[in-house]
Structures are given as structure tokens and as C-alpha cells.
Amino acid sequence: MGIETQLRRAITVFRFVSLGYPVVMCAVLYEHLAQPLVAPALVAGMAVWTAAASGSYVKHGFLRSIMYTDLAVTAGAVVASTWALALTDRSVPISVGPWLAGAVLIWAVAGGRRRGVIAGAVVAAFGMAFRGGPTEHTFSEAILLILTGLMVGHFTRLGVEAEQRLREAAARSAANRERERLARDIHDSVLQVLALVQRRGNAIGGEAAELGRLAGEQEAALRSLISSDSYRHPFDGQRDVRELLGRLAGDAVTVAAPAAPVRLPSRTAGQLAAAVTSALDNVRDHCPDGTRAWLLLEDQSDEVAVTVRDNGTGIEPGRLTEAAADGRLGVAQSIEGRIRELGGKTIITSTPDQGTEVEMRVPRPRRKAGSNGDARRDR
Amino acid sequence: MATLVVIDDHPIWRDALSRDLTEAGHEVLACVGDARGALTAIGQMRPEVAILDLQLPDRSGVAVLRELGEDTATEVLVLSASGESDDVLEAVKAGARGYLVKSAGTAELLEAVERVAAGDAVFTPGLAGLVLGEYRRLATAGADERRPSLSERETEVLRLVATGLTYKEIAARLYLSHRTVQNHVQRTLSKLQLHNRAQLVRYAIEHGIDEDA
Known part of the structure; x- marks a missing residue:
């Protein structure tokens, strides 16, 4: 009434x-x-x-x-x-x-x-x-x-x-429920079939393996779409870094993250994700095909850390500083520059033939009183 | 070779899985499609390994794990298409020995089954990330002196697992034996499971729920 x-x-x-x-x-x-x-x-x-x-x-x-x-x-x-x-x-x-x-x-x-x-x-x-x-x-x-x-x-x-x-608000929440129901249905049907196609395709080999690979990519994309948290959180100027990094996952990229949202102010989260993206681009551009990469996201309450590791050829010592000195800004600018701007630091470890590890640490801005209880677990 | 029960509500998927396992020389005792069937099959057939999907029509896979408790001799390998990290974490805390996504390759799956059958934990990088996150959450969640924590070495090992290194690579990098790496990983999991059980028991006592009820 x-x-x-x-x-x-x-x-x-x-x-x-x-x-x-x-x-x-x-x-x-x-x-x-x-x-x-x-x-x-x-x-x-x-x-x-x-x-x-x-x-x-x-x-x-x-x-x-x-x-x-x-x-x-x-x-x-x-x-x-x-x-x-x-x-x-x-x-x-x-x-x-x-x-x-x-x-x-x-x-x-x-x-x-x-x-x-x-x-x-x-x-x-x-x-x-x-x-x-x-x-x-x-x-x-x-x-x-x-x-x-x-x-x-x-x-x-x-x-x-x-x-x-x-x-x-009631209509929105009903829409979300509906979306969750759809997500469950997709989960129960489409994802299973895609996973199956990928599995059998790989087993059969040849052209079927290519089909399997495509099915696998779609499965990963669809899964990250339906498990996205964005629609469950009202926009409050904060973003869940897991969601941004989750989009980077794929055949060659594995993402490891906590179960609870890792929230940073939108701009910080976006910059961090951009730095991670350039680290991955770097892997794609400079490493042989078939190189894999792993992302690890860690929430350490006062800072957020992302580690990007690849199993590629690695960077020879001195190459990065040389490149920066030559005015070729690549890694220095797009990764270190972004992270430095956020008040964080980047550590790059690399051994030739053993891959490269890029660790980015970004401080979490002090949250305003009252806004910090936003339940890191409540989803 | 291990005796197995496969629990998944998708017949096509279940059959494909069961065929692969049989071809690899394992003995699939039963394939069931719901939680009730799973509990019956595991209780009666006592397989060495149960391959469990988290999304079942009647109850969740996590509920199955809780019901099984610690008395069972069956090791559970969670094989799920679930991207829902909460479910996976809950499953592992409730006693699952390992976790793989359904898109994992056959070779990866067979290796995981063998390792789980041998009582070893099977960690994907994703699971290592979840476990690391859970310890961090426990560390900041408040002053409970009984909460488990990771040693520096354990954190180091878990972080390497989470960034995709194999146990062998970790062993080489940290100058440890393969077995030691295995033990470190194992311990991170058993501490969480122990804590989880203790919490459940405490909760039950506080709320006056009798063990037999």
C-alpha cells in the first residue's frame, strides 16, 4: 500500500x-x-x-x-x-x-x-x-x-x-536475484559443457584441441562475468581489485586472490590494474609463445600487493635500467611509474631462463572513520 | 591405483571423467549425482578418493564434506567449475584434500588423484591465494589467541605455489627437499581445518547443540 x-x-x-x-x-x-x-x-x-x-x-x-x-x-x-x-x-x-x-x-x-x-x-x-x-x-x-x-x-x-x-531499490535487488539465478543456471549448464568440450578437445588433439582451447577461453570469460561482484556492491568510490585482475585471467594467465573483496579507491585500483596489465603485456611481447604468467593478489590491510610471475626467458641484469637510461621507458614508466605515483614500490627479480617476478606494493589510503567497517567478508 | 567415487550432477561430465579414470587404471566404484547419494556411496563403499563437485542439486558439496567429518578414511578432491572462491575456501576448510577447476587437463587430474590418494594436499595457485588470504583475514580479524598463523617459511612456500611454481621448483629455489615443501603446504591446510573444526565444536557447545543430535 x-x-x-x-x-x-x-x-x-x-x-x-x-x-x-x-x-x-x-x-x-x-x-x-x-x-x-x-x-x-x-x-x-x-x-x-x-x-x-x-x-x-x-x-x-x-x-x-x-x-x-x-x-x-x-x-x-x-x-x-x-x-x-x-x-x-x-x-x-x-x-x-x-x-x-x-x-x-x-x-x-x-x-x-x-x-x-x-x-x-x-x-x-x-x-x-x-x-x-x-x-x-x-x-x-x-x-x-x-x-x-x-x-x-x-x-x-x-x-x-x-x-x-x-x-x-526493491526492483534492483530483484534484478540482482534474477541475475544470480541466471548465473546459477549458466553455471550448471553452459560452463559444464564448455569445460567438457575443452577436456575432450584436448584429449582428441589436432583441430579438436583448438576448439577445446576456444571453449576453455569462453568458459573462463563467462565464469568471471557471472561471478563478478560489481553488481552486488553499490558504487562508493571503491573497487574490488579481484574483479579487475579477474578479467586478465585466461589460458596463459592464472589469478590467485583471497576469498574476500580487496577494496581500494577506484583510481588506485585502476592504476594498479593498469600496471599489472603492462607487466603482462611485457611478458607477451618479450617472451616466447607458450609462456605462462601467474598473478597473486594479497591484502595486507595497510597495503595491497600484486605479484606477476612468468616462466619466460627472464631479463638480463641491467637491461631495465639501460632501457630507461636510453629513453625507452617501457617497463620503467608503465609499471614503476604508475606504482610510484600511488606511493608504492616495485621490485623486479629476474634470472635469465628462469622467468621474471614483478612485485608491486601499493599502500592503502587511511580510510575515513565509519567507512572502514564495510565488512571485508560481507559479500 | 585408487578406488574412487565420482560425485557430479552432470551425467555427461561424470561419464567422461569416469572413463578417463578407468582408462588410467583406477577403479570407479560408483558415480552419483547428489549429496545424499554421495554420503551413502562413501559410507558403504569406503573409496580411497571421492571426486566431489561443489554444486549439487540437493545440498552443497561443502555440506557433504562437513557431514563426512574427520572419521572418514576417504580423501576428497574437489573438482568444480565454481569460480565462487568462498565455496572453495569453505570446502577446503571443511576437510577437502585438494581442489582443481574442471578445465584442468586429464594429466593434471590424474596426478591430483594419485597425490590425494597418497594423502597429500593438492594445491592450485588459486587455492594457495585463497589460503594465504584466509590466514591474513584471521590475523586481522581480532584477538583470538587460538587462531592459526603461518610461519615465515610457510608463507614463503605458499606464495611461491600461488605464483605457479611446482613443488620441485620451490624445493630447488629454497634448497629444501621435495618432501619438506610438501609438508609445509600440507601443514598450512591442516592448521586451517583444525581451527575450523575447533570453531564448529565451540559454536555447537555455545549453542547447546549435542554432538549426537
Whole structure:
């Protein structure tokens, strides 16, 4: 049930209950009424209109015509009450009381702040004009009516917006559930078949092995797609480095990482991933075909480390510094430069014919208080 | 050669696996497709090795491992297409002896079966990364003096496994014997499993769950 419906119900209850005021007043002061026959008729008319208007609001929503009539009837009741509820022994007739606010509330809920204020002002103006001018009583009544229109209109808007957001969040979470279900299904069917094709292909050899290799690549890609955490985390300026590195995994690249998200500010995570990518590019460009590479991601609370190791030909001692000195920036710039910019350091170890190991360590920026409890395990 | 039970809910995959294992000289005692069947088959046939998929239709592979507990003589090798690292870590903590992804080659699989049958842990680089991460998490998770930790040597060995070195290469690099490397790896796993069991028992006692219940 929407917030508007609930408010409408509450207003309906209020309008009927508030009729009690003129009823009680008339009963108490019955002997002093100037028009003892007309007074009950006016109150009865107000009750009939309240029922009719409320019924229409429930059935057809806030129809413009009914709302105008509602306001007109309320103003009419104010005018009529000066005569119908007049007392023989007092100069001021009985007022219709808080019932006046009913129409103002309806306008505020249906139309927001502005219309709420307008409705409040209209009713107050009638009161002031026909019930003895700007006295203390009519003045405070006017303020209360206008304030009611303003506040109720404002809070209704807030409520409706919150409701909207809640609905969107629910829709998003339903979409995520659906995606998880799809992921399970893909996992149970497609991935199994792809893995099987890869396996049998390799066993048969020849062209089939090529098919198997392709199936294997697709399996890895699809798996990283459906196990991606990105859609489970709201964007908060942080990224899970596992997700970025996971995309680099493939036939020749194996990724090892913790089970829990390794979160870094987006920019830092992106730079780190870019440095890792250039380290891998380096392996591809300078090592013979069939060279494999391994990535290890480690979360050490105050820093994040990525190690890239390959089983290629290795780099001869001095080659890197030479290249940098020659102005060929390659590794120095794209890996070390990026990491240095993040305040981290790079250690390159290499032995000819035994592959190369590039270790990149990036400090984790001090997290703001309150944002650090984001449960490294909660996924 | 080992006696085996294969647990996987995909008949085609199961058959292909079973054929490869039989061709390599192993004896496949049974192929089952769900957790209930797995527990029955392992309980009655007492195979040396069970090859277990983590995603089963009735209960998860992790649940099967928990149910088996430590009394069983069967070593479990998890073979899963799962990229869900949490599942893999839970499976290993619950007592699995090793883990391979389904895309692993036949030779790799056969070697893993033999090693698991011999009681050795089978670590892929991916699993080593998960185990390293788990120890780090335990180290920062709070002040529990009973939590396990890695020795410097164990960390070093695990990091090398995680970056793709074979035990032989690690042994050569650290001037250790192959057996010693094997033992280091083994110990990182058994410490985690022991801790996990202790936690489960503690949880059970705290929540008044009787062992027999």
C-alpha cells in the first residue's frame, strides 16, 4: 500500500472524528442556538459531504473537480456557520472547528506544499472575512491552516520520494536475484559443457584441441562475468581489485586472490590494474609463445600487493635500467611509474631462463572513520 | 591405483571423467549425482578418493564434506567449475584434500588423484591465494589467541605455489627437499581445518547443540 493511500485513510478518519466538535458544541449550547433546526442540518450536511468526498477519493483518487468542490463546500460551511450556528447570547457563533483542515489536508497530500498553502489560505480568508475580521482567533486559525498545508505537503513529498527510492531499490535487488539465478543456471549448464568440450578437445588433439582451447577461453570469460561482484556492491568510490585482475585471467594467465573483496579507491585500483596489465603485456611481447604468467593478489590491510610471475626467458641484469637510461621507458614508466605515483614500490627479480617476478606494493589510503567497517567478508 | 567415487550432477561430465579414470587404471566404484547419494556411496563403499563437485542439486558439496567429518578414511578432491572462491575456501576448510577447476587437463587430474590418494594436499595457485588470504583475514580479524598463523617459511612456500611454481621448483629455489615443501603446504591446510573444526565444536557447545543430535 502506497503512502498516499495511507494518508488518505488517515485524513478520512480525521474528517469524521473532527465532526464531533460542532456536534458536541451544538449539543452543549443547544438552548442558546439562534437556529436550533438549521444547526443540526448544517452539521448533517457537512457529514454527508465528508462521506461523499471521501468515497470519491477512495474510488477515483484525487479528482480535480471533487477537490475544488471540497474546498468550496468547506468555505461554504464557514460562511453558513456564521448564521446557522449563531448563538443568542454571544456575538461569535460556534465554529465548524478542526473539520476545516480536512480539505486543506487533502489539497496538501494531493498537490504538495504549494497547493496545501493555497487551500489553507482560501479557507482562512473565508473565516477571516465572515467571522469577524482579523481577530486573534481568526488570525491564529489562518496561521495554523496555512502551516498545515505547508507541512503536510512537504512531508508527503518526502514520503513519496522515499517510497519511490524504496521501490527502485526493491526492483534492483530483484534484478540482482534474477541475475544470480541466471548465473546459477549458466553455471550448471553452459560452463559444464564448455569445460567438457575443452577436456575432450584436448584429449582428441589436432583441430579438436583448438576448439577445446576456444571453449576453455569462453568458459573462463563467462565464469568471471557471472561471478563478478560489481553488481552486488553499490558504487562508493571503491573497487574490488579481484574483479579487475579477474578479467586478465585466461589460458596463459592464472589469478590467485583471497576469498574476500580487496577494496581500494577506484583510481588506485585502476592504476594498479593498469600496471599489472603492462607487466603482462611485457611478458607477451618479450617472451616466447607458450609462456605462462601467474598473478597473486594479497591484502595486507595497510597495503595491497600484486605479484606477476612468468616462466619466460627472464631479463638480463641491467637491461631495465639501460632501457630507461636510453629513453625507452617501457617497463620503467608503465609499471614503476604508475606504482610510484600511488606511493608504492616495485621490485623486479629476474634470472635469465628462469622467468621474471614483478612485485608491486601499493599502500592503502587511511580510510575515513565509519567507512572502514564495510565488512571485508560481507559479500 | 585408487578406488574412487565420482560425485557430479552432470551425467555427461561424470561419464567422461569416469572413463578417463578407468582408462588410467583406477577403479570407479560408483558415480552419483547428489549429496545424499554421495554420503551413502562413501559410507558403504569406503573409496580411497571421492571426486566431489561443489554444486549439487540437493545440498552443497561443502555440506557433504562437513557431514563426512574427520572419521572418514576417504580423501576428497574437489573438482568444480565454481569460480565462487568462498565455496572453495569453505570446502577446503571443511576437510577437502585438494581442489582443481574442471578445465584442468586429464594429466593434471590424474596426478591430483594419485597425490590425494597418497594423502597429500593438492594445491592450485588459486587455492594457495585463497589460503594465504584466509590466514591474513584471521590475523586481522581480532584477538583470538587460538587462531592459526603461518610461519615465515610457510608463507614463503605458499606464495611461491600461488605464483605457479611446482613443488620441485620451490624445493630447488629454497634448497629444501621435495618432501619438506610438501609438508609445509600440507601443514598450512591442516592448521586451517583444525581451527575450523575447533570453531564448529565451540559454536555447537555455545549453542547447546549435542554432538549426537
